[in-house]
Amino acid sequence: MSADPAAAEVVSVRLVVNGTPVEAVVPARLLLSDFLRHQLGLTGTHVGCEHGVCGACTVILDGRAVRSCLLLAAQCEGSEIETIEGLTASGRAVGVQQAFSRNHGLQCGFCTPGFIVSAVEIIEDPASAGMSTGELRERLAGNLCRCTGYAGIILAVKQVIAARHESEAYEPQGRAAWS
């Protein structure tokens, strides 16, 4: 056999996924996206390009939105990960999800989980209050949608930002790690 011996290398990782501690022995080369989808069955994280451009695989890693296709599962030792499933279960994404539905912010829906995760990070950013449409378009440019032309997505996120910042009772949720 001429296989690269590194192919067979395994490592053990401990991390927290959607609030639940996870311990696993994984191939050292296993992508985080494949780990989430194929080992944990969290198939809401979609894989669109596997080179970090399309953003469909976006998850929250220790408070920051990141691309799970550009990380190895082994790199996430000791980390906390929130996937679209976790954000949905906790209700943290519900406002964005409803706004996407209301504004036809999705057609095929493949890019939607990644957009929702990115949008959650944006709306929880206190700086989003004064964001112009142009700035929001730039901020969301890390996620690709091939169906909608983005109009419904931009409108949805703008509505959620407006609703959050109009509310005086607004309290930021989650870890404020964007600064």
Place this chain on the structure above:
Amino acid sequence: MRSPFACARIKSIDVSAAEDMPGVAAVVTSATLGFDRSLPVMRDHAGLKNPASPQILAGTMVRYSGEPVAMVLAENRYLAEDALEVIVVDYEELPAVIDASSAEAGAAGTVHEWMTDNLAGSFTQRTGNLDVAFAAAPRLVTFSCSIERGSAQALEARGIAAVPEADGVRVWASTQRPRGIRILLADYLSLPLDAVHLHVPDIGGSFGSKAYLYAEDLLITMAAVRYQRPVRWTEDRAENFLATYPEHVQVFEVEVGAEPDGRLIALRVRLLHDLGAYSPYGFAVCQNTADHVVGPYGIPNVEFSCRAVYTNKIPSAPYRGAGRPQGVFVIERAMDALARALGMDPAEVRRRNLIAPDAMPHDTGLDTPAGRLVYDSGDYRQCLDIALRESDYDGWRARQRELRAGGKLVGVGLANYIECSITRPHEAARVALRPDGTFRVGVGVSAQGQGHETVFAQLAADALGVPTTAVMVAGAAEEIVDTVGTYASRSTIMAGNAVVGAATALRGSLEATAASIAGIDPRYVFAVADGIVPGDVGTDVLRWRDLYSAAVELGLALEAEHVFRSGAWHVSNGAHVAVVEIEPVTGQVRFLRYVVAHDAGRVLNQQIVEGQVLGGIAQGVAGTLLEELAYDESGQLLTGNFMDYLLPTSAEVPEVAIYHLETPSPHNPLGVKGAGEGGILPTYAAVLSAVEDAIGTPLSRVPMTAARIASAIRRMAPTQVPALENAGSQ
């Protein structure tokens, strides 16, 4: 494993090391494939003299970079990719034929060794007398142009899973043509149709790219049957660029004969069409180009001729619009060229040629393989006027002069279009009452994000008189009624009218059932939201749930099916106006305004129609300015990832204002027309028109990237740049 060469002879393939790799179950090559056949070719065009069918796995020759050569079946993708690395193929690389012009000239050799040249076929469509018309035309304009549209790039790439069963195989496929694929799988595998169970789950976009029976579909299903194990394949993006068929370049030579007032007398278009290495879709794309090249204009003398050639590139297939944007591109380029030659406003030249609403239906005089091309209805002038007014066209023309005097390159572009849906031959729907008193709608057309579930539920609910929440639309493969499929903006026209027919029939039979239960004349029953009232107002409602039980007991019908048939041309239309500003050094294009006036007949769901238009515009804008399948001289794709092949992001697409006009089609009860492709059709023409207006020099190709725009600006004399007046004459 895919060919690394665009053209090579395979001298040997050694898979023994791969077969010994950990986790590898089998390796399949053409020698062990067990099929003598190749993939299907659409042969419904008389002009396609030399069809070429894609190979399932290449055995002796590879004809494009990316052509499948071997398949590894392993426990997971990581192990399969390890095994691919140790397959040894001895290739003898041969000179490749890459661009269409050299393919046509033939000096570079032939793509197919059984052919003496690269000509797959040709055809001509004409009306009137071109020679007489051109001889008499007071003004003549000639130009050439080319357009390459890139690839669909559905965000979810393709995938298929197959599980063997006692009597056959169960397949989950990302296809937009479930029934066609199922029939082909059964045929290739020599299984009875009933032994192939096909499921189509939610699909992440298609845009035409998922309608074909690709090699992978057949290979995976075959492997599940042969090895009696579940087999799955998921295409990754790198593979998608090499394996999922895009559209290739079309090169045009155009001659226009006109009156001095701008009215077109004659149009002659010669198309050189690049098919890539095979002809899976026959002439589907270039025939659409032919059918859209006259556009919304009344032109008495038209000749369109096409020569289609093979090149050593991935085969082409329809991508949203499927040849239609190219037809629109040509006629709109012609309008701009004529306006320049006559020193007229481009909007005015167009207005003078638009078909008048009282001239509908309009017979183009063109005989196509689908019959005489006749436009059914539409008010093309009003559409253009709305777009001009809402975009403040005249205002921008005036401001443009000041802005240019201040050194800003601002341009206004416009394009009209028609969109012909391909309806023929039929589509069916079935509507059934369920035990819980809700209704189930079954259709054969599958959806990949177009919102079929919403629209069909809406239509059935309206016909039944129930809320949309009482209607569930079943996925295409769960309920296979007689179907042709989702393409060419036909689903709402065909399946939509079938749903209404089936729901109306079901309502009639349920009312008859209620009448017979109540023992009264059926004319005195009527349906309400929660059931049927058998008799006068005030009579107790016979609830749908109870009606179900009663009908079961009486053995009466609980479902109805309807087949809607049509071969008529359903012709949508519209006008786009784009206003752009160009950064003179980098050539970056920024949109200042984008307005659409759109007529797709009756609008059933405005949000969905607008979603289709906006999505099409985003693809068209990027197809004009960003997306390019660039090949090097040896046929290697240079833009095979999202860093080089640039999809539009939210930062690049314009904010679009949409205005609807609703001219119902006379050819179907709902009065609907196609809306799935209208957004993309005129975008290439409108955006290129705006760019060339901004820089004041004619441009002839798409994609027109920022680098090309910048170099066009640099080539111009410095005095030309700020002077708008120079844009009107060459």
